[in-house]
Each structure stands twice: as structure tokens, then as C-alpha cells.
Amino acid sequence: MGQIFDFCDIEKSEKSIKRTWQEFRNALSRGEFSFNDIASAKKNTFLKVYDDLFNKNVGIEYNTVLVSELENYCVGRGTVLGEDENPDFERFIPKKEFIKSDNRFSPTGVEWLYLAIGKEADIHECAQAECRAKLNDRFGFCHFQFNANSTSLKLVNLTIADETTYIALNDGLEAYGQKQVKKGIKKAKALGFIPRNNVNVEEFKKLFTKWAVYTYSKLLSEQIFEPLDENDDKSLMYLPFQTMAQYYISLGYAGIIYGSTVSKTGKNIVLFDKTMAHPTGSIEDYRII
Incomplete structure (x- = not known):
């Protein structure tokens, strides 16, 4: 059986995230909106796409941990x-x-x-x-x-996908697709016709959202969290991160867990x-x- 899903080129996605992040930073540096003006920031491509996946489609639930979960x-x-x-x-x-x-x-x-x-x-x-x-x-x-x-306070964990690989993420979604095709074939043989709505839409939407969140989180972690050079302007380079912090605050979060750029x-x-x-x-x- 052939591959069910045609996964996007990761390199193309990496370039897209880097490009829209740089555009995000440039817009902030030009004063098109301030780091704490979230309503205006969400009109920018980077945060608009991020907000659609992580907020409007509740993908951020996968990134959410309670302080109580950190006791170990x-x-x-x-x-x-x-x-x-x-x-x-x-x-x-x-x-x-x-x-x-x-x-x-x-x-x-x-x-x-x-x-x-x-x-x-x-x-x-x-x-x-x-x-x-x-x-x-x-x-x-x-x-x-x-x-x-x-x-009981909520934190955003931006490191959820750091320990996995793109192949593992894609394999999980592909395995689900293959399983659904086999179920459909088996049901069609039993019924004598191909049934409509064979796939559980809500189940698939949940799985696909999780795949998207983990893939996007891994891309963000690898493409955006980079160490600064001594000559980099911190106030400029950190502006988009500071905007994201205000965005999380607007969603009721109390903090952020993120990977170190200087420690393994x-x-x-x-x-x-x-x-x-x-x-x-x-x-x-x-x-x-």
C-alpha cells in the first residue's frame, strides 16, 4: 500500500517560518505595532498563522502544562x-x-x-x-x-517536540491513515459497497492538529531559538519573543518553558x-x- 499522506517539504517549511519570523521582527522594528499591542500583532502573518493553529484550533492545549506537573x-x-x-x-x-x-x-x-x-x-x-x-x-x-x-497556573511548554524527529511525527500520522484505509477495505468487502464517511472526522482532526502542533513547535524551536552573536542588538532581536510573551499572557498563561540556546x-x-x-x-x- 502506498503512502497515504503527502507530507510537506520540511526544508520549505523551515524557510517559511524563518522568513515570516524575520518579517515579524522587521514590522516591530519599524514601529508598525508595539510588542504589547497583541491585537495589531495578530494581523502580521507569523502571529496570524500561529494564533490560528495554537489558539483558534486549540492546538496550544498540547503545549500547556500546569505548575503542579513540574514537581519532579x-x-x-x-x-x-x-x-x-x-x-x-x-x-x-x-x-x-x-x-x-x-x-x-x-x-x-x-x-x-x-x-x-x-x-x-x-x-x-x-x-x-x-x-x-x-x-x-x-x-x-x-x-x-x-x-x-x-x-494551578498554566505554562506554555515550547519544548514538547525537542526529543522527537520529523520522521517519527510523520510516521504516526501515516500509520493512522493506513489503518483507516484497511478498515475501509474490510468494511466494503463485508457490505458489498464502499461506505461514505468511513473516517471519524473528529478523531482525525484531533490527530492532525497534534501532528501540526508538534511539527510546528519543532520547526520553531530549531529555527528561532538560536544563540545571539556579540554584535547582535538584543533589543531588536528579542522584540518578537517579547511580543509572544505578551500574546501568551493575553491567553491566561503564567510563564513559558523554552530550550536554552547556549546549553545542551x-x-x-x-x-x-x-x-x-x-x-x-x-x-x-x-x-x-
Whole structure:
């Protein structure tokens, strides 16, 4: 039996996402709309397409996790310390007077809480990489714990497809199609005619939406989350990410889980309310070796 679905060329899709993302950034840089003007931003091709799949067709449900679902993960925050510092918990809480440059999802001066999330060893490595810690730097690390009143809040997980492949995603949809064809042939033989509406439309729509969300999420993760060059203008390069953060806020989300561009281990999480989690345990103080 031949292939049921004619899957789109991934390379063509990658180019399309990169192109529309760049157009999105260019429109923001030209001042056609601001990063927090979501109504206008959704008229732009990138966010219009994204919103149609992830919001209007409820695809974002596949990206949604509750804070309570993260209880088996470690979270923490690190910083490069001065030689004479005596750090306390306050050293790890974001304060606007010290946020003098843009972060990926938030502009200068915005006190959102950025944490590393994952296994114990991974979050240390991730935090060190994110802080651009160098050999022999003195480094401080503090674990965090989510507050009890935050457990029911929703987060967007942009890393859902990072561990899979396009082939695996396509094979899952293809297997479903082949199964439906075989069922149709069997039913036609039993009835003596080809039945109409052989495929469960709602079941197929749900499966196809999941395939689209995972494929699109993987493309986004690979094509957009790239490390910045030293000469890159952060305020410009981060504008579309900051717009996406405002978009998620408009949908009722409390934070974003996303992959690190500078660390192969661990992931990052940004919480739109820095009081959602608090420092816990003892502060680790060590040299980068």
C-alpha cells in the first residue's frame, strides 16, 4: 500500500517560518505595532498563522502544562559572584534597577523570574551557560520552589517536540491513515459497497492538529531559538519573543518553558510573576572548573 499522506517539504517549511519570523521582527522594528499591542500583532502573518493553529484550533492545549506537573523537576537560578560578595536569597531575586538590558522574553527593567529547569546536574550546567560563566569564576546557585498557590497556573511548554524527529511525527500520522484505509477495505468487502464517511472526522482532526502542533513547535524551536552573536542588538532581536510573551499572557498563561540556546542540558523557564516561586535550601558557592 502506498503512502497515504503527502507530507510537506520540511526544508520549505523551515524557510517559511524563518522568513515570516524575520518579517515579524522587521514590522516591530519599524514601529508598525508595539510588542504589547497583541491585537495589531495578530494581523502580521507569523502571529496570524500561529494564533490560528495554537489558539483558534486549540492546538496550544498540547503545549500547556500546569505548575503542579513540574514537581519532579529541579529549578534554580545562578549568578556570577564578585570576589567579596556575601550572597543571600535576595541576590537571586530579579530587581528592575539591576536589569539594564533586554532578556529574551522581557524588556529592560521587567522583573520576571528566569530559572533553569531539569535534572539536578543539568540545571547547574544550564545556569552557568546562561550566565556566561567563565573558567575560575566564582558562581552562586540557589534552588527555587514553586509556591503552593501557583500550582494551578498554566505554562506554555515550547519544548514538547525537542526529543522527537520529523520522521517519527510523520510516521504516526501515516500509520493512522493506513489503518483507516484497511478498515475501509474490510468494511466494503463485508457490505458489498464502499461506505461514505468511513473516517471519524473528529478523531482525525484531533490527530492532525497534534501532528501540526508538534511539527510546528519543532520547526520553531530549531529555527528561532538560536544563540545571539556579540554584535547582535538584543533589543531588536528579542522584540518578537517579547511580543509572544505578551500574546501568551493575553491567553491566561503564567510563564513559558523554552530550550536554552547556549546549553545542551536543561531547559529554561520564565515566570511572569516573580513571586510564583521562592528561594529554598542553602546557597551554593563554588568555582567554575
